[in-house]
Amino acid sequence: MLRLVIAAAIAASAATTVLAQSDVIAQRKDLMKSAGGATRDPGAMLKGEAAFDLAKVQATLATYQNVATKAPALFTDTSKTGGDTSAAPKVWEDMNGFKAAFEKWNADSKAAAAAIKDEASFKANFPNVLKNCGTCHETYRVKKS
């Protein structure tokens, strides 16, 4: 009987671990997606498909800072694989570099938020913030379809 209880307890804790790691993967995916979603408006403005809107740009930059602050904690040691993650093993091999990339994105977003006052300063500063996406994904993310 005791054996059965222990086995059940192990099974339950294993299930919780699996649940927890897919949970954190889902959370970080949602968080990164919120950054992508926030890019839609300024992206359209950069392409000339939407009129410049300072409030929307500032909201996006605030979202970036929020994501950059929260994201690193969601790449836990137990979430290297599973849950259809596209995080590259490099994230854990070089956690310091990975965190530094988020800090740079955060700092660039903050600097852009201070510098952007009108359409001209938006076009001059915003692309610099966007460069962080590709640079970080190049190293820390695997290809995915």
Next chain:
Amino acid sequence: MKKFAVVLAVLAALGAAGFWLLTGPATWAMLRGDGNLAPRGVRSTENGRTMFYAGGCASCHASTGQDDKTKLGGGLGLHSPFGTFYVPNISPHPRDGIGSWSQADFIRAMREGVSPDGSHYYPSFPYTSYQRMTPDDIADLFAHIKTLPPVEGRVRDHALPFPVTIRRTLGLWKLAFLDGQTFKPDPAKSSELNRGGYLVEGPGHCVECHSPRTFAGDIPADRRFAGGPDPEGQGGFIPNITPDASGLKAWSKGEIADLLKTGFTPEYDSVGGSMAAVIRNTSQLTDADRAAMAEYLKSLPPRVSPPKPKKGS
């Protein structure tokens, strides 16, 4: 018994001689290829620059451990199921790079996958695509590379298991999988579609990554551009870029061209892995060239993606 041994030895010698004959670059050139190796026009380093970025040379050949993508000292390790290939120095350094090469050497390397000393290159160098380029574009590319800084230092040898180490066997591989034909524009199609086809199939070498390969390392014709597991490992899956529902069907031509310019998908996801380096190159092309590439990708026959491998937990 002695006679039997003699016969066996003769047969072995004939076999070896046959292998040697069959696998030489000259045999390939005689049986395959269109012999289109001589440029006709006047050199343009401006067009060479376009070819350099369309071809993504720096993605593999840029010196490792530094950020200047015009320094082509090589050193990158390409991990593949066949072993690890170390990308050579193609800077115009006369001793360590390709500075002492003739234009003809360079065209032959690009179109036939043969080094100036007559040995076969491994198709990790995508001459299977570069063979589609015209000698004029390749000569312009060579002229452009000559304007870049020479970088000292030779790169280590490839780390390959036997028998992949025998370059001569590549002669057979080439007879099977390298047709040596320059891109043929289709006069019935628009000049934009032909330009896009040339850029995608030739210098762009998109098919080399965006397709599954067989155990022999070739790409089945009916699987071209359909994506598949990342041969560089890490559990990545390379997207299908045909206009199938599992590929780019929902993407407009403008959205594909935008991705090639900015690296952002229509959902403002930013592409990662080695595609980020591809974007650094395609962002240097003209809007017209990116639109042409998009037009061509939209014209491909739709093909379903290979099944995704089950992710381990």
